Structure formats: structure tokens, C-alpha cells
Amino acid sequence: MSSLAQSHLRETFELNIGPQHPATHGVLRIKVVMDGEYIDRAEPILGYIHRMHEKMGENRTWNQFWPNMGRLDYLSAMAYNHCYAGLMERAAGIEVPERAEYIRVITAELNRIQSHLLGFGAYIMDLGGFTPLMYAMDEREQILDLLESVTGSRLTYCYFRFGGVYNDIDDDFITGTRAFLKRFRPQIPMYHKLVTGNAILMDRLIGVGPVSAEMCRKYGATGPVLRGSGVNYDIRRNEPYSVYPELDFDIPVYKECDSMARYMVRMDEMVQSCRIIENALNKLPEGPVMAEKVPKALKPPNGDYHYAVEAARGTFSMRTVSDGTNTSYRMRLRSPTYSNVSLFEEASRGMLLSDALAFLGSLDPVIPEMDR
Amino acid sequence: MDRAKIKRELENLAAESLPAEPPQEEAPVEVQAEAEGEDKAKAKAKKEDDAPRKNGLIETEYAKRGTHLDVQINPDQVVKAAEILDGEGMTLEMVTGVDWLKEGQLEVIYDYSYPGGQLFRVVVRARVDRNNPDIPTVCHLYGGANWHERETWEMLGINFVGHPQLEHFLLPEDADFYPLRKDFKS
Numbered sequence: 001m002s003s004l005a006q007s008h009l010r011e012t013f014e015l016n017i018g019p020q021h022p023a024t025h026g027v028l029r030i031k032v033v034m035d036g037e038y039i040d041r042a043e044p045i046l047g048y049i050h051r052m053h054e055k056m057g058e059n060r061t062w063n064q065f066w067p068n069m070g071r072l073d074y075l076s077a078m079a080y081n082h083c084y085a086g087l088m089e090r091a092a093g094i095e096v097p098e099r100a101e102y103i104r105v106i107t108a109e110l111n112r113i114q115s116h117l118l119g120f121g122a123y124i125m126d127l128g129g130f131t132p133l134m135y136a137m138d139e140r141e142q143i144l145d146l147l148e149s150v151t152g153s154r155l156t157y158c159y160f161r162f163g164g165v166y167n168d169i170d171d172d173f174i175t176g177t178r179a180f181l182k183r184f185r186p187q188i189p190m191y192h193k194l195v196t197g198n199a200i201l202m203d204r205l206i207g208v209g210p211v212s213a214e215m216c217r218k219y220g221a222t223g224p225v226l227r228g229s230g231v232n233y234d235i236r237r238n239e240p241y242s243v244y245p246e247l248d249f250d251i252p253v254y255k256e257c258d259s260m261a262r263y264m265v266r267m268d269e270m271v272q273s274c275r276i277i278e279n280a281l282n283k284l285p286e287g288p289v290m291a292e293k294v295p296k297a298l299k300p301p302n303g304d305y306h307y308a309v310e311a312a313r314g315t316f317s318m319r320t321v322s323d324g325t326n327t328s329y330r331m332r333l334r335s336p337t338y339s340n341v342s343l344f345e346e347a348s349r350g351m352l353l354s355d356a357l358a359f360l361g362s363l364d365p366v367i368p369e370m371d372r
Numbered sequence: 373m374d375r376a377k378i379k380r381e382l383e384n385l386a387a388e389s390l391p392a393e394p395p396q397e398e399a400p401v402e403v404q405a406e407a408e409g410e411d412k413a414k415a416k417a418k419k420e421d422d423a424p425r426k427n428g429l430i431e432t433e434y435a436k437r438g439t440h441l442d443v444q445i446n447p448d449q450v451v452k453a454a455e456i457l458d459g460e461g462m463t464l465e466m467v468t469g470v471d472w473l474k475e476g477q478l479e480v481i482y483d484y485s486y487p488g489g490q491l492f493r494v495v496v497r498a499r500v501d502r503n504n505p506d507i508p509t510v511c512h513l514y515g516g517a518n519w520h521e522r523e524t525w526e527m528l529g530i531n532f533v534g535h536p537q538l539e540h541f542l543l544p545e546d547a548d549f550y551p552l553r554k555d556f557k558s
Contacts, residue, residue, distance in 0.1 A: 047542035304442075329470070
């Protein structure tokens with residue numbers, strides 16, 4: 001693989017990727033030591049949009065922290081809402097009405113499809129194919145319109161509340177979602193025809209960026225990266241939360257450990273998310289969407305609380321330390337791509353630079369969520 | 373992954389970490405789950421809440437806390453704990469810290485989970501002195517600990533001895549403060 005062994009001179013040079021390379025969809029910088037076309041060492045440098053969300057968690061009340069949850073991973077903000085809601089409901093012992101949980105799942109899964117669609121389009125664009133992005137954006141806007149109609153915001157959702165959701169969904173949303181599913185389902189086979197089978201794409205992805213299951217374990221990588229390495233681990237199944245145990249869906253797992261496997265996991269997850277949404281819409285019970293008697297100023301008992309959800313990019317978990325007051329003593333946010341990208345340095349050693357960019361894209365990093 | 377074995381080994385580790393004076397009376401295992409109901413137990417639990425926690429293993433109730441085992445050990449034992457958990461195929465999900473200003477201590481928290489199917493979450497924590505916050509690194513066992521420890525160092529000033537690259541990461545390069553410490557004033 002590496003040319004390091006071949007070159008007897010071993011002259012290296014430093015190359016900066018970013019902080020504003022278009023392939024990184026944000027401002028990630030990678031300091032690369034190159035040996036010719038091959039990577040000797042690639043060190044990701046973070047922090048360009050660090051906003052100190054964890055400190056914000058300590059100096060505002062539990063309720064005031066809500067808007068922050070939409071601003072971590074701006075592509076799958078609903079899962080982050082879900083984690084915070086679940087965490088505080090666990091801490092304060094709040095029961096959530098069933099309808100609210102179903103609405104949470106429906107919106108979170110729509111959000112997941114939207115996130116994977118953008119990931120798909122942008123990834124192919126990174127690799128040089130422009131047209132798929134247009135298709136993906138078209139579908140994605142339909143989801144964003146649906147979600148905007150119930151949440152009031154386009155991406156930075158602040159829709160969930162302790163004990164439920166802020167707004168009930170109406171018939172327009174339900175019929176709109178069903179219509180979207182009907183329209184979207186045949187699109188995925190078309191994507192596969194248009195993109196996945198393309199010889200250039202296959203050459204660029206198959207066998208590129210091998211990440212073994214053991215490496216995932218050592219680095220704490222989760223989500224499609226882990227499932228693309230043959231490990232069947234999904235928080236929705238392995239640590240069930242909300243109403244996921246009542247819904248039918250499969251966890252797509254690929255054993256190839258390469259960029260193609262991670263790409264395929266995301267594509268298959270969209271199909272599964274469609275299944276979840278349809279299932280949840282069929283089972284959607286009547287009733288209230290907010291628990292009664294949720295105190296305005298939440299004061300959870302002393303102690304540590306932990307909650308994890310499956311966001312679009314892997315396990316997002318929160319750990320909070322409460323000291324019995326209406327603010328958090330310590331708020332820790334564990335973002336999935338922070339761990340996923342941390343294996344880049346080890347995995348990219350000896351890789352061709354162009355392959356490394358294809359590999360980085362397959363990790364699907366979202367920078368605001370890594371930097372927090 | 374063998375839950376009973378992990379529990380037993382961590383329990384032994386916690387027992388080793390206790391001061392040597394009262395070996396029999398101080399049972400390291402405290403089961404929190406059944407503490408409800410009796411006023412006495414409640415009062416006792418409340419009293420314990422106020423004091424800094426002693427080393428030892430607690431079986432926490434998953435539905436309430438989100439974790440299964442919660443063990444507090446001495447700082448020099450965290451590598452041993454990581455070795456035990458690594459040997460059982462657990463993954464290190466995050467490393468974080470808490471500043472206990474009143475007690476003059478910094479707490480380092482390691483969250484472990486099991487990616488193999490069965491649900492099992494273990495928390496390992498250790499407390500270091502605020503004036504001398506040294507703790508050994510677990511980077512050589514878990515590559516992922518590198519970034520997490522680096523972040524904990526720059527946010528809370530906990531010195532991970534043996535860490536290959538304790539440099540600024542999320543904060544600017546010239547930051548000479550620890551923003552998550554409780555006495556930090558912006």
C-alpha cells in the first residue's frame with residue numbers, strides 16, 4: 001500500500017486541508033504530512049466553531065438549554081432533542097404520553113432520512129458527481145417543509161419538551177408524510193441505479209478506508225461506521241428507548257469494513273426509516289401530547305444521569321450531574337462524529353490523499369457537533 | 373463479556389482502594405435500589421449525598437440512572453480498570469470530568485459500554501486533588517481516549533500523565549484558563 005518502503009529518500013512535506021475545504025462541509029482542518037501522494041500522518045485539528053455548549057448547560061436553567069440541542073448536529077437535531085428530553089425525563093421521573101413518543105419517533109426518523117439524503121448527495125459531490133445532490137436536495141426539501149410545518153424551524157429544531165412535544169401534528173402533516181413516503185420509496189432503487197452501480201464510484205469506494213470492528217471498539221466509533229464494519233449495534237435495538245421496541249425495522253449491517261459498506265448502511269437505513277415512519281403512523285394513538293403537571297422549574301434529585309440515543313451518525317449520549325437545583329452542575333455531551341473522526345489519524349496512514357478524502361466523507365462528519 | 377466477572381473484579385479493585393483501617397465493617401457494596409420506603413435509609417442516603425462519595429462499587433438502577441455499575445476507585449487504578457473492561461470487549465464511550473470546588477477535588481469519569489449486543493454500561497470514576505490533578509492516561513489501551521482526555525485536560529486542567537499530546541484542541545492555542553472549572557470567571 002504505502003510507498004514509504006519504496007522511497008529511499010523519504011522526503012515529506014506538510015499539507016493543510018482546510019480549514020475551509022469544501023469536502024469537509026464546515027471548518028475542519030487536517031494537517032497532513034505527505035510522502036509524495038501518500039499520507040504519512042494526518043492530524044485533524046478541531047475547534048474552529050467551538051461554542052462551549054457544555055458551559056452553557058451550567059449557566060442556564062434546564063429549560064433554557066433546549067435551543068442548544070438544535071445547534072449541535074444541525075442535520076439531525078431531532079435525535080438530540082430526543083436525548084435531552086429522555087435524559088431529563090429519566091432524571092425527574094416524568095411520564096410521557098404515548099402519542100408524544102410516537103410523534104417523537106416519526107419526526108426523528110424523518111430527520112434521519114433528511115440527514116442521510118444530504119450526506120448521500122454531498123458525499124457524491126465530494127467525489128466529483130454533481131447531479132445526485134440535486135435529486136437528494138429535492139427530496140430533502142420536502143421533508144424540511146413537513147418538519148417546518150410542525151416545529152416552526154427549518155433545521156435547528158427545538159420541538160420536544162420535558163414530558164412531550166410542543167405542538168401536536170395535524171392531518172396535513174400525516175397525509176403529507178404518507179405522500180412523501182409513497183414518492184420517496186421508488187427513489188432509492190433509482191439512486192442505486194444512478195449512483196451505486198457506477199463504475200467510477202465503485203472504484204473509489206470499494207476497499208477504501210478499511211476500519212475493522214476492533215478499531216471501532218478502541219475508538220468508540222458508532223453508527224454507520226460501526227455497522228459498516230459488521231457489528232450489529234444500534235441504540236434503538238440494543239438500548240431501546242421511546243417506542244422503538246414496538247415498531248418493525250431491521251438494522252442494516254455490512255461486513256466489508258470499507259467506505260462502500262458505510263455508504264450502503266446509510267442508504268439502507270433510509271429504507272428502514274421509511275418503514276418505521278409508516279409503522280408509527282399506522283399505530284399513532286389518540287391523546288394528549290404533553291404530560292400533565294410538569295413543573296416549570298425542574299429540579300431533579302442529586303446525582304448522575306445518563307441517556308443515549310441513536311442519532312444519524314451514531315450514539316449521542318448525555319451525562320448530567322444534578323445538584324438538586326434548577327441548573328445543571330455539569331452537562332456532558334458525547335457527540336458521535338467526535339469519536340468517529342478520531343480514528344481518521346490511524347486509519348488514514350499510508351493512504352492516497354484522494355482516497356483519504358473519500359474515506360473522510362464516508363465518516364460523514366458534521367463539524368458543529370464535533371466542536372460543540 | 374461476563375457481567376459477573378466484571379463486577380467481581382471491579383469490586384476487588386474498589387476494595388483495594390479503600391483506606392486500610394476498617395476492612396470488615398465497611399462493605400464496599402452498597403445497593404441503592406432498595407433504599408426507598410424506610411425513613412431511616414432515606415435519611416442515611418441523604419447524609420451520604422452531602423459528603424463526598426467514598427470509593428466503592430454501586431449497582432445503579434438502569435431505569436433511573438442509565439447505567440448498571442458505578443465504581444469509584446483511586447486515580448492510580450484507572451488503568452487497571454480499563455484493562456479489565458478492555459479484556460471483556462467493552463468500549464470507552466467518553467471521558468469527562470467534574471469540578472467539585474467545595475471539596476477541593478476534580479472527578480474524572482469514564483463511561484464504558486458494550487457494543488456486542490447485551491446492554492451493559494459501566495461508569496468508572498476517580499477523584500484527584502484540585503491542586504495536584506494527576507491521573508494516568510488510558511490512551512495506550514483505547515485510542516479513542518486520546519481526544520477525550522485532551523479535551524478534559526483543556527477544559528478542566530486534569531493532567532493525564534503519559535498522554536502523547538496534551539495540547540489545546542477545541543480552545544484557542546493561547547488559552548491559559550480552564551473554562552469548566554467552577555471558579556472560572558469569563
